[in-house]
Amino acid sequence: MNTQHYTLVLGASGNLGGKVLQELLKRGEKVAAIVRNREKLHEFEGQIEILEGDFHDDRFLQSAFSQAKALFCTIPDAALGSPETAAERLIPILEASPIQHIVNISNATLKRNGGYTALIRFERALSKLKGIALKHLRCANFFENLNWGIHTPYLPDLRLPYISSYEIAHVAANYLQHKNFDGVSTVELLGERDYSMSELAAHVGISYTQLPYSDENIGFYQPFNEGNFELVTRTDQNTSSPAEERFTLDYFIRHDLKL
Ligand SMILES: NC(=O)c1ccc[n+]([C@@H]2O[C@H](COP(=O)([O-])OP(=O)(O)OC[C@H]3O[C@@H](n4cnc5c(N)ncnc54)[C@H](OP(=O)(O)O)[C@@H]3O)[C@@H](O)[C@H]2O)c1
DSSP states (O other), X not given: OOTTOEEEETTTTSHHHHHHHHHHHHTTOOEXXXXXXXXXXXXXXXXXXXXXXXXXXXXXXXXXXXXXXXXXXXXXXXXXGSHHHHHHHHHHHHHTSSOOEEEEEEESEEEETTEEOHHHHHHHHHTTOOSSEEEEEEEOEEGGGGGGOSOOSSOTTOOEEEEOHHHHHHHHHHHHHHOOOOSEEEEEEOOSEEEOHHHHHHHHTSOOOOOOOOTXXXXXXXXXXXXXXXXXXXXXXXXXXXXXXXXXXXXXXXXTOOO
């Protein structure tokens, strides 16, 4: 394989992909990033290869993948309407590329309303890939979800696992750098502990108000409130104790919470 090949980051202008990009650069990796509007990555001009294009454009992906040795994959939300179709589209493009290792972002919420969640469906469909090492990271809720609003339709005392996206990015970059995996495997990242919305709001210094459902969000929140979901079971192996300050909830609240 050409040693000049890069590690390619999908979603590099986003919350998690941006942090993976930074982590790879810190490790001295040669990096390329896919972005729909290169302006969003202007601070990285000259440091990385910026590939302007759309995930839904097969020819663009073929070209971007053709110079890659490894891929950080976050499937765009728009493709999650039909995760199997997205995976079936990607598999031949990936198998024809020099990519040898993929880290894919998946979900610690396995089922909702009796069916697999979209990221788990994508995980299962992508796992049919042949000849490329594939590591799925089944991630808990990101602390960043608090930026969607502290007050939500979640029941005040419903406890769910939360994790720092800095921690996920750190784990992803380690796998992409060391390439110490083969076949298809999953890693569960549940963070330090579970939190209820009441507890999270208290950490921010406010009192939680449960909001009514809207037509748009009832399908998401109601199954959680009614216990109609299945999560990865918390164990010692998938529970982390923050190895760095930036992996903590307090750091998120001080630096990244936008209220
Ligand atoms: N939030 C959670 O609790 C949670 C838990 C588990 C897993 N996840 C998963 O984690 C992943 C990353 O989350 P995030 O917070 O980093 O998301 P994010 O900040 O919304 O970033 C999404 C990225 O995808 C890019 N993108 C969207 N559509 C695209 C397209 N058609 N072509 C190319 N790029 C496109 C966006 O680029 P533009 O700048 O061009 O829009 C952006 O860089 C998602 O797959 C999410 O489902 C989230």
